[in-house]
Amino acid sequence: MRALVTLFLVTVTVLVQATVVNRLPFEWGPGPDLVLAAVVAVALTTGPAAAAACGFAAGLAMDVLPPAEHPMGRYTLVLCVAAYLISLLHSNAGLGGGSGARVSRWAAVGVTAVASVGVGLGYALVGMIMGDAHITVSAVASNVGIGTLLTTLFGPLALLPILWARTLLAEDEYATIQGPTSVGGW
Amino acid sequence: MLRDSSRSRVLFAVLVAAALVLMVLDSRPGNDAVTSLARAGGEIAFVPASAGVGVFAEPAGRFYDGLRKSHESAARIAELETANAELRAELDSTRIDEHRSEQLDELLHLSGLGGYEIVPAQSVTRTTAHGYAHTATLDAGTESGIRKDMTVLNGSGLVGRIVEAGPRTSTVKLATDVNSSVGARLEGTRKIGSITGGSVLGGPEADMTLELFDMEAPIEKGDRVVTLGSHEGAPFVPGVPIGTVDDVQVAPGALSRIARITPAVDFAALDMVGVVVKGPAEDPRDSVLPPKPDPKGDQ
Numbered sequence: 001m002r003a004l005v006t007l008f009l010v011t012v013t014v015l016v017q018a019t020v021v022n023r024l025p026f027e028w029g030p031g032p033d034l035v036l037a038a039v040v041a042v043a044l045t046t047g048p049a050a051a052a053a054c055g056f057a058a059g060l061a062m063d064v065l066p067p068a069e070h071p072m073g074r075y076t077l078v079l080c081v082a083a084y085l086i087s088l089l090h091s092n093a094g095l096g097g098g099s100g101a102r103v104s105r106w107a108a109v110g111v112t113a114v115a116s117v118g119v120g121l122g123y124a125l126v127g128m129i130m131g132d133a134h135i136t137v138s139a140v141a142s143n144v145g146i147g148t149l150l151t152t153l154f155g156p157l158a159l160l161p162i163l164w165a166r167t168l169l170a171e172d173e174y175a176t177i178q179g180p181t182s183v184g185g186w
Numbered sequence: 187m188l189r190d191s192s193r194s195r196v197l198f199a200v201l202v203a204a205a206l207v208l209m210v211l212d213s214r215p216g217n218d219a220v221t222s223l224a225r226a227g228g229e230i231a232f233v234p235a236s237a238g239v240g241v242f243a244e245p246a247g248r249f250y251d252g253l254r255k256s257h258e259s260a261a262r263i264a265e266l267e268t269a270n271a272e273l274r275a276e277l278d279s280t281r282i283d284e285h286r287s288e289q290l291d292e293l294l295h296l297s298g299l300g301g302y303e304i305v306p307a308q309s310v311t312r313t314t315a316h317g318y319a320h321t322a323t324l325d326a327g328t329e330s331g332i333r334k335d336m337t338v339l340n341g342s343g344l345v346g347r348i349v350e351a352g353p354r355t356s357t358v359k360l361a362t363d364v365n366s367s368v369g370a371r372l373e374g375t376r377k378i379g380s381i382t383g384g385s386v387l388g389g390p391e392a393d394m395t396l397e398l399f400d401m402e403a404p405i406e407k408g409d410r411v412v413t414l415g416s417h418e419g420a421p422f423v424p425g426v427p428i429g430t431v432d433d434v435q436v437a438p439g440a441l442s443r444i445a446r447i448t449p450a451v452d453f454a455a456l457d458m459v460g461v462v463v464k465g466p467a468e469d470p471r472d473s474v475l476p477p478k479p480d481p482k483g484d485q
Contacts, residue, residue, distance in 0.1 A: 015231070015235045018235070019235045019238075047194065048190050048194045048198065049191075049193065049194035049197045049198065052194075052197060052198045052201050053197065053201065056201045056204070056205065059205075060205075060208075060224075063208075063224075064224045064227060065231065071208075071209045071212040071213040072208050072209065072211070072212040072221045072224060073204075073205045073206065073207070073208030073209035073210075073211075073212060074205075074209055076204075076205040076208060077202060077205035077206065077209065080198075080201050080202060080205055081202065084198050088190055092189055092190075126209075130209070130213060
């Protein structure tokens with residue numbers, strides 16, 4: 001149930017971003033990134049693996065939807081890494097309210113703002129590595145700045161409903177109970 | 187400090203690898219099956235959603251436009267923008283270094299002959315990262331009126347077409363790119379064919395190869411080729427010189443005649459180019475070609 005509602009809400013957010021937000025005539029460049037806000041909401045309420053999968057899916061959807069001005073996979077990569085890191089920091093270092101605790105709204109908005117800067121720079125970095133001619137210091141600075149501002153202002157439109165739905169549905173189940181993550185691995 | 191289960195890490199690594207593979211696939215020239223399919227799938231979701239939004243967006247957009255500017259001021263703004271663009275183009279062309287003015291002169295001469303309306307631009311890159319594609323980047327983009335699928339030429343002839351147009355840069359797929367295919371017409375006889383970058387299967391090693399559809403058409407070394415022109419001038423306007431026939435290959439059993447073409451443009455020294463933002467009102471036919479050199483003079 002929780003997964004289905006999340007899937008539905010993230011899908012709606014992706015479509016709204018692609019068809020409504022990207023349609024608006026922003027003369028200054030970037031618009032708010034609602035998809036990032038949605039991914040942050042999911043990443044703060046789930047484990048790293050599910051967060052990475054969610055980021056991957058949402059980023060891939062944005063890459064696949066028109067306009068196709070950048071290589072497919074670019075946003076997928078950035079969003080996947082961002083979601084994984086947010087979730088990892090949330091469960092290990094108490095980012096956005098601490099492990100197991102309820103995620104506070106203001107903390108979530110703050111995480112969105114920080115994530116927006118990180119994703120903006122990461123996206124620019126991938127473009128720079130891939131030789132995108134649009135990546136210049138001034139363009140990155142203005143786009144990341146404006147994008148972060150708008151995402152922080154309008155991101156809660158996607159962030160808060162998803163956060164609310166996930167917290168509400170989690171109370172019936174045992175999704176917020178997080179066992180200790182195993183130390184093993186790499 | 188950052189603990190995570192190994193399963194979760196493996197999944198993360200797999201996802202990152204998948205994203206990287208996608209980027210590599212999509213960055214390569216040509217249409218990749220996976221990414222094309224994905225984009226087609228994306229459009230299936232996008233088009234109805236966008237159409238739905240469009241129903242509401244049109245009145246909203248009109249309202250927004252109406253708020254922003256009245257009808258008269260819109261016309262005035264358009265007029266001033268045109269004047270401004272013209273003045274800026276003039277200013278830009280006067281700023282260009284002296285050693286480029288000759289190229290620009292040639293370019294303007296050629297565009298004047300054909301009646302093409304061009305935006306001058308400088309080719310700022312020529313080599314791609316992996317060297318798979320023959321592309322050049324221009325220092326002008328949509329802010330100068332350049333759109334995708336516009337013809338790019340210089341003072342000597344056809345350079346290529348715009349495949350991607352950003353605000354201030356645009357990417358040209360050169361006519362020598364293996365994926366480039368240009369409709370071509372022989373000077374004089376008006377026989378049509380297509381020019382592919384590089385060599386075609388069974389053809390000679392070449393920068394460009396002409397495939398003539400008419401097996402009976404007379405063609406010999408020294409014949410010149412111009413663009414056939416596409417529907418509504420995109421991606422190619424008619425009458426731009428492409429090159430000269432260098433070598434005709436007669437292959438028994440072939441469905442088309444193959445000829446090696448020497449490009450009219452020196453692609454190694456690409457500098458000033460023009461993007462045709464508006465095609466000629468009527469096909470210039472062969473008038474853009476320079477006067478044919480006197481064969482007696484060569485001997």
